[in-house]
Amino acid sequence: MPADEEERLAQPLERFARLHAETVRRSGRRLLDLSYPNPRVDRDTRAYDLLRGLVPLVPQQDLQYTPLGGGTIVRRRVASSLARRLGVPLGHRDVLLTPGATAALIVALTALFRPGDEVLIVTPCWMDYPLYLHRLGAKITLVPSGSDKRIPVERVAASIGPRTAGLILGQPACPTGVVHTAAELAMLADVLRAAAARFGRHAVLVSDEAHRDQVWGDAEFTSPMRLYPHTVSVYSFGKAWSLQGQRTGYLALSPSMCHHDDVAVRAERAMRSTGTCAPTALMQRLIPQIVDLEPDQGSLRRDQTRIRAELERLGYRIVAGQATAFVYIHCPDGIGDWEFATRLAGQNLLAMPSEVFHDAGHVRLALNVDAERFPEIGRRLLAAAPPPSP
Structure with a gap:
């Protein structure tokens, strides 16, 4: 591999880290950070x-x-x-x-x-x-x-x-x-x-x-x-x-x-x-x-069901996952993953572009916040890039 291959592989996350840092500095209390999976909700504290x-x-x-x-x-x-x-x-x-x-x-x-x-x-x-x-x-x-x-x-x-x-x-x-x-x-x-x-x-x-x-x-x-x-x-x-x-x-x-x-x-x-x-x-x-315990996924199940239903109601297409605290969303037509992520950052909402995951045309949301913030997530998505009309 060429000498700069490591830089090429590392660059997408490093680029996002810069966007993340800039958005955190600018947004203050308005920030909804759904990028890195650092939950601010307690699901099973055992x-x-x-x-x-x-x-x-x-x-x-x-x-x-x-x-x-x-x-x-x-x-x-x-x-x-x-x-x-x-x-x-x-x-x-x-x-x-x-x-x-x-x-x-x-x-x-x-x-x-x-x-x-x-x-x-x-x-x-x-x-x-x-x-x-x-x-x-x-x-x-x-x-x-x-x-x-x-x-x-x-x-x-x-x-x-x-x-x-x-x-x-x-x-x-x-x-x-x-x-x-x-x-x-x-x-x-x-x-x-x-x-x-x-x-x-x-x-x-x-x-x-x-x-x-x-x-x-x-x-x-x-x-x-x-x-x-x-x-x-x-x-x-x-x-x-x-x-x-x-x-x-x-x-x-x-x-x-x-x-x-x-x-x-x-x-x-x-x-x-x-x-x-x-x-x-x-x-x-x-x-x-x-080691023999299994975390209770009841609250995650409720949150996933609710956020997916809300985003689909708004017209966004979502990959049909059944695990993790992530929601993988198709970008609206004609908008790339970096452009969508950048527009969302402009709305003080951080989501990871799919290039980070060696894919294209999606962003990933991590359910880091409680369900009371979900309507605000929908509003900011719509403000950044509304999905095409059905």
Whole structure:
């Protein structure tokens, strides 16, 4: 890749960060910031309450270094919980605790891929997958989904070649909130198996499950690990419980994946080489108390149902997601994502343009505010760019 490729990959978010900073300075109290997912609403405070209760009970000597990948007892609890949920016989050596899902991704990609390996990414996607892979010298192939933003199975099949070492998929997907069905994932697994038979190489499926516990619709979450043995799962406790700043997640290796033991060793080594350590000792004390809990999504379900109905009433087209706190909106006809985002900023409403997510023609809203502000969101959208008349 050219020397400026990292700059090209980093530029969209950096450009948005400048727009964000300018708008925050100018807007003051008028600001509605629906860009970065930093919620100002409390949905399920059980994890926070437990964390607050832990602080006075933990002696200082228990807040020392823990092993790379986290303490064995905590990893065993995570593996046991995940095994029950997925029906996959995971053990503690299959799980590495990390300071958040981003760290888990860095560790997983570093362990799995080598310079020259091709990695497919289904888009739209979380912003920094390509940036991480570029640092590893991987060949990046973006596989765009259709207008429904579901898995483009045929495009994936056409994109796989002899150098394809992996595929990254969000399940549920960020930024769209789409939850891929078990049938879709089974078709994808069949495509990957067929490619392995043809090229003699098992492509590893990296399943980004950071939003796994934010399914608010009627969809049923299925992890690809249940259907395809060469899978690595990434998860975030912080995202699930609105404790993102506490940076706690993990990566889990399917026990049946190819070269499992070598990958596990490389993953621990990657934690050293990248400077990515285990979560804080305090958060490792919290994990056993929340690992079997599922956050209550009742308030998120109500908010998603309400905001989607309101925006559709106004005439905006929305991707049919069923998870995450995001709403992925089609831009009005003739208006690009950056222009729409800039117009919204002019109305003191911040939303992320879809170029950040390697897509075009959309903006993403994060439901950071309570439902009382939703009518104002609609008014500002209309003031910025009304949708075409039906």
